Amino acid sequence: MMIIMKPGSTQVEVEHVIEHIRENGLTPHLSIGEDHTVIGAVGDTHAVSTAVFEVLDGVESVIRISQPYKLASRQFHPKNSVFPLDGFTIGGKEIAIIAGPCSVESREQLLETAQAVRAAGAHALRGGVFKPRTSPYAFQGLGEEGLELVVEARELTGMPVVVEITSITQLELMVKYVDVIQIGARNMQNFALLSAIGKTQTPVLLKRGMSATIEELLMASEYILSGGNQRVMLCERGIRTFETATRNTTDINAIPVLKLLTHLPVILDPSHSTGHADYVTAIARAAIAAGADGLIVEVHPDPAHALSDGRQSLKPEKFAELVKQVGQIAEVVGRKLVPIAKAQEL
Amino acid sequence: MLIIMHPGASQEQVENVIAAIERQNLSSHIIQGVEQTVIGAVGDSHSVGREVFEILPGVAGVTRISQPYKLASRQFHPNNSVFPLDGFSVGGEEIAIIAGPCAVESRSQLLETAMAIREAGANALRGGVFKPRTSPYVFQGLGEEGLEYLAEARELTGMPVVAEVMSIAQVELMIKYVDVLQIGARNMQNFSLLRAIGETHIPILLKRGMSATIEELLMASEYILSGGNSRVMLCERGIRTFETATRNTTDINAIPVLKSLTHLPVILDPSHSTGLSEYVASVARAGVAAGADGLIIEVHNDPANSLSDGRQSLTPEKFAILVKQVKAVAEAVERRLAPLVH
Numbered sequence: 001m002m003i004i005m006k007p008g009s010t011q012v013e014v015e016h017v018i019e020h021i022r023e024n025g026l027t028p029h030l031s032i033g034e035d036h037t038v039i040g041a042v043g044d045t046h047a048v049s050t051a052v053f054e055v056l057d058g059v060e061s062v063i064r065i066s067q068p069y070k071l072a073s074r075q076f077h078p079k080n081s082v083f084p085l086d087g088f089t090i091g092g093k094e095i096a097i098i099a100g101p102c103s104v105e106s107r108e109q110l111l112e113t114a115q116a117v118r119a120a121g122a123h124a125l126r127g128g129v130f131k132p133r134t135s136p137y138a139f140q141g142l143g144e145e146g147l148e149l150v151v152e153a154r155e156l157t158g159m160p161v162v163v164e165i166t167s168i169t170q171l172e173l174m175v176k177y178v179d180v181i182q183i184g185a186r187n188m189q190n191f192a193l194l195s196a197i198g199k200t201q202t203p204v205l206l207k208r209g210m211s212a213t214i215e216e217l218l219m220a221s222e223y224i225l226s227g228g229n230q231r232v233m234l235c236e237r238g239i240r241t242f243e244t245a246t247r248n249t250t251d252i253n254a255i256p257v258l259k260l261l262t263h264l265p266v267i268l269d270p271s272h273s274t275g276h277a278d279y280v281t282a283i284a285r286a287a288i289a290a291g292a293d294g295l296i297v298e299v300h301p302d303p304a305h306a307l308s309d310g311r312q313s314l315k316p317e318k319f320a321e322l323v324k325q326v327g328q329i330a331e332v333v334g335r336k337l338v339p340i341a342k343a344q345e346l
Numbered sequence: 347m348l349i350i351m352h353p354g355a356s357q358e359q360v361e362n363v364i365a366a367i368e369r370q371n372l373s374s375h376i377i378q379g380v381e382q383t384v385i386g387a388v389g390d391s392h393s394v395g396r397e398v399f400e401i402l403p404g405v406a407g408v409t410r411i412s413q414p415y416k417l418a419s420r421q422f423h424p425n426n427s428v429f430p431l432d433g434f435s436v437g438g439e440e441i442a443i444i445a446g447p448c449a450v451e452s453r454s455q456l457l458e459t460a461m462a463i464r465e466a467g468a469n470a471l472r473g474g475v476f477k478p479r480t481s482p483y484v485f486q487g488l489g490e491e492g493l494e495y496l497a498e499a500r501e502l503t504g505m506p507v508v509a510e511v512m513s514i515a516q517v518e519l520m521i522k523y524v525d526v527l528q529i530g531a532r533n534m535q536n537f538s539l540l541r542a543i544g545e546t547h548i549p550i551l552l553k554r555g556m557s558a559t560i561e562e563l564l565m566a567s568e569y570i571l572s573g574g575n576s577r578v579m580l581c582e583r584g585i586r587t588f589e590t591a592t593r594n595t596t597d598i599n600a601i602p603v604l605k606s607l608t609h610l611p612v613i614l615d616p617s618h619s620t621g622l623s624e625y626v627a628s629v630a631r632a633g634v635a636a637g638a639d640g641l642i643i644e645v646h647n648d649p650a651n652s653l654s655d656g657r658q659s660l661t662p663e664k665f666a667i668l669v670k671q672v673k674a675v676a677e678a679v680e681r682r683l684a685p686l687v688h
Contacts, residue, residue, distance in 0.1 A: 214591045241587050241595070245560045245603050249587070252598035253620050256628035257591050274599050282602035282636045289635035289675050290628045325679075329635050332674035 001026075001041040003053045006060040009037060013058030020056060024048050036060070046070045067261070069218045071225035072232075077263040083231045085203060086160035086179050088123055088338040090233060091265035095330050096294040096338050098162050098205075098267075099319060100126035102309035103139065104146035112301050114153040116316035121323035123338045124180070125150070125159045126296055130166040131308060132186050139307040147177040154179075162205055162296070168196045175202050185209050185237055185272075188220050198227020205267065205296070207235045210248065214257055221264060233265045234258055235296065236287075238273030247275020247312065250283050255290040266291075271298035271312045280314055281322045288329045297322065347372075347387040349399045352406045355383060359404030366402060370394050382406070392416050413607070415564045417571035418578075423609040429577045431549060432506035432525050434469055434684035436579060437611035441676050442640035442684045444508055444551075444613070445665060446472035447647075448655035449485065450492035459647045460499040462662035467669035469684045470526070471496070471505045472642055476512045477654060478532045485653040493523040500525075504687040508551055508642070514542045521548055531556050531583055531618075534566050544573020551613065551642070553581045556594065560603055567610060579611045580604055581642065582633075584619030593621020593658065596629050601636040612637075617644035617658045626660055627668040634675045641672065 003017055014030070014037055021028040021041045026048065029040035041053070046069065050062040070076050082092040090096050099122035104110045114125050129146030131139065142149070150161045160179035165171060166187065174181055180203045187193055188209035197204055204224055208217045221232050236255065238248025250273035258266045268287035270280045284295050300306045300313035314322065327337045349363055360376070360383055367374040367387045372394070375386035387399070392415065396408040416422050428438040436442045445468040450456045460471050475492030477485065488495070496507045506525035511517055512533065520527060526549045533539055534555035543550055550570055554563045567578050582601065584594025596619035604612045614633030616626045630641050646652045646659035660668065673683050 211588060213589050238599075239587060239589065239595070241585060241597070242557060243559055243585065243597060243599070246599045249585070249595065250598045251587070251589060252596045252629060252632050253584075253589075253592045253625060255632075256620075256625040260624065274602075278606060279599060279602040282605075283598060285679065286598050286601075286632035286636035289631035328678040329675065332678045333631065333671070 001045050001048065001050065001053070001065060002063045003039040003041060004060045004063070005037040005039065005058050007035045009058030013056070014039065017053060017056055017059065020053060024052060067218075068215070069222040072218045072221045072262045072264060074261060074263050079263060081230070081263045081265065083203065085124065087158070091293055093335055094338045095288060095292075095326070095335050096123045097121065097323060097326070098124040098126050098294065098296040099299045101300045101306065102298050102313065103128045103131050103307055104142050104149055105139075105307050107149050107152070109301065110149050110153050111156060113299060113316070114157045114159065116301060117299050117319060118157045118159055120316055120320035121327075121337070121340055122299075122319075123159065123340075124162055125153055125157065126162045126182075126298075127153070128164050130164060130170055132164070132166050132184055133308065144173060147173065151177055165193070165197070168193055171196055171200070175200050179203065180205050180233075183207060183220075188212055188217065191223055194220060194223035195227055198224040198229045200229055201231075202229070203231035203233070204229065205233045205235055207237050207269070208239070208254070210238070210240045212239075214254055214261070217258075218262060221262070233267050233294070234262070235267040235269055236273065237269040238275075246279065248273050250274060250286075252286055252290055255287060255292050259291050265293040267294040267296055268292045269296045271296075271309070271314075275312045277303065277312055277314055277318070280312065281318070281325060284322050284326050285329050288326050288335070289333060291333070295326065347391050347394070347396065347399070347411060348409045349385040349387060349405055350407045350409070351383040351385065351404050353381045355404035359402070360385065363399060363402055363405065366399060370398065413564075414561070415568040417576075418564045418567045418608045418610060420607060420609050425609060427576070427609045427611065429549065431470065433504070433687045436684075437639055439681055440684040441634060441638070441672070441681050442469045442613075443467065443669060443672070444470040444472050444640065444642040445645045447652065448644050448659065449474045449477050449653055450488050450495050451485075451653050453495050453498070455647060456495045456499050457502060459645060459662070460503050460505065462647060463645050463665060464503045464505055464687070466662055466666035467673075467683065467686060468505065468645075468665075469686065470508055471499055471503065472508045472528075472644075473499070474510050476510060476516060478510070478512055478530055479654065490519060493519065497523050511539070511543070514539055517542055517546065521546060525549065526551050526579075529553060534558055534563065537569055540566060540569035541573055544570040544575045547575055547577070549577040549579065550575065551579045551581055553583050553615070554585070554600070556584070556586045558585075560600055560607070563604075564608060567608070579613050579640070580608070581613040581615055582619065583615040584621075592625065594619050596620060596632075598629075598632055598636055601633060601638050605637050611639040613640040613642055614638045615642045617642070617655070617660075621658045623649065623658055623660050623664070626658065627664070627671060630668055631671055631675045634672050634681070635679060637679070643668065
């Protein structure tokens with residue numbers, strides 16, 4: 001960490017900063033320039049906040065040099081994290097596609113969609129049962145009844161299931177029923193929830209908050225990893241910008257940036273990151289071309305009558321076309337889709 | 347256009363709005379709701395500003411239904427605009443790669459880079475001679491001397507050249523030397539400059555402003571198209587967001603959105619949209635996978651000693667790898683790279 005002193009800061013102020021550096025178990029390095037004095041704080045600073053020094057008299061600013069995250073960092077763990085997901089692996093050479101409805105609406109809707117996405121080439125099933133809807137008056141999900149339907153769909157298709165958790169009180173129930181717990185964008189910094197999930201061993205799909213930086217996403221993953229749960233996948237789902245032509249702006253840069261900074265698998269959600277079914281396939285192709293390890297795509301048998309996210313849901317036929325196109329891109333970037341037979345022989 | 351009246355707007359206010367609609371040669375359709383009245387203004391409204399109605403008493407809001415641009419619209423021109431660019435075409439099945447240094451720094455730098463990128467598979471050469479730098483104290487470009495080097499590089503390599511114009515005063519000079527005029531992000535809404543180049547017949551590469559919406563980019567293109575110059579390429583170069591890990595945020599959504607809204611060719615600039623050379627190839631692949639018609643990439647023979655944008659410039663060797671990867675992606679989406687000049 002570099003602590004930059006104000007021009008004209010006193011000797012006493014500088015000594016006070018040095019004292020604080022030592023108190024935090026770090027070694028000070030003093031460099032006196034023409035206008036500014038700069039003090040380096042050397043050592044393992046990931047657990048030291050910049051605020052510790054920012055509040056001291058005479059300090060102009062504090063610059064963090066090393067990353068504030070450790071367990072998520074590629075420096076700490078140079079090789080990709082590859083872990084099994086009920087029949088296949090994620091984070092390695094194979095690209096996994098998770099698909100399904102935004103919400104579980106009924107037994108019939110879920111089972112029909114599950115079979116359709118499996119036939120089209122999906123490897124895992126998504127479906128929300130606790131829905132974080134912007135309006136408290138909109139459909140909020142089927143709750144435990146929905147979880148039972150999700151389990152039935154898994155038995156029918158052999159696909160592992162991914163379901164979002166919205167509160168700690170749901171955790172025990174979710175761990176019992178689902179293969180992957182999703183943390184939605186709105187809960188990316190629900191630190192109590194992150195810590196609680198860190199104590200389980202269920203794989204986690206952690207979505208980037210809509211106004212969260214890449215570093216904040218990695219810090220959120222650090223909460224889970226530091227609890228002992230190593231199986232975290234990160235998901236770019238679009239960020240909030242001034243553009244109104246799409247629901248969110250897909251931060252495609254985040255894919256190569258994350259692949260460089262972390263060993264964790266990186267997934268893209270082109271359904272939320274565009275918000276329009278018309279653009280989902282193009283962005284799904286782009287993600288794989290940019291180096292993503294997987295996709296999570298919203299599919300509904302009848303988008304016009306979906307209870308949520310109909311505008312961004314693909315019909316099963318369109319989804320089958322997406323899988324085909326994504327498979328072609330995967331091959332030219334030296335990857336391949338998880339073989340379907342492998343995902344099915346469970 | 348839909349004019350939404352305040353709850354409790356008077357009959358007189360409604361009639362006043364209807365009169366204003368008729369003055370714009372549009373016809374009105376009243377929809378009487380339970381709480382609010384909505385008045386539709388029907389007809390060719392692309393040249394009518396919403397402000398005309400927004401300022402009237404009793405109006406709560408005005409929503410535009412049809413697009414405010416016309417010549418740029420795919421509705422107006424359903425087929426892709428395909429036009430030749432000195433040896434190849436842009437906007438069709440072929441994907442064009444424009445490459446070169448951020449700025450022309452010297453004769454040897456430009457000629458060496460030009461030869462290297464042609465060797466690596468570029469179709470056209472870029473190089474700035476008038477540079478819109480954030481600081482007035484840094485290198486501002488070589489001006490006309492740089493244009494002469496660009497002309498020499500074209501002679502030497504056979505590649506058409508793309509250079510940025512910053513002011514109307516430079517237009518006449520630049521047309522003499524370059525094949526494509528670039529309008530940079532900072533000038534996307536320099537409307538007098540857009541009008542001036544609209545009166546020329548030189549192809550234009552129009553970059554999206556860093557805080558411009560897709561619709562504003564299309565409106566900027568409309569300035570050029572409405573002057574009579576129909577050869578406009580649009581370029582996504584990243585937008586300003588809260589993210590600090592990269593220089594800009596590549597709005598990859600803009601590629602399929604633009605391809606659906608307009609017939610004009612769409613190019614991606616992954617050098618500016620990421621700002622860091624280690625991410626350029628990944629995002630270039632993504633651009634072509636998403637449906638872009640071309641790329642514009644910064645390449646420098648010695649990035650560490652470049653006078654501008656060194657951090658985002660590729661070496662010729664890295665650029666050659668990018669071309670190879672982009673070619674494979676192009677084939678996977680049933681496109682192909684434009685043939686090389688000889």
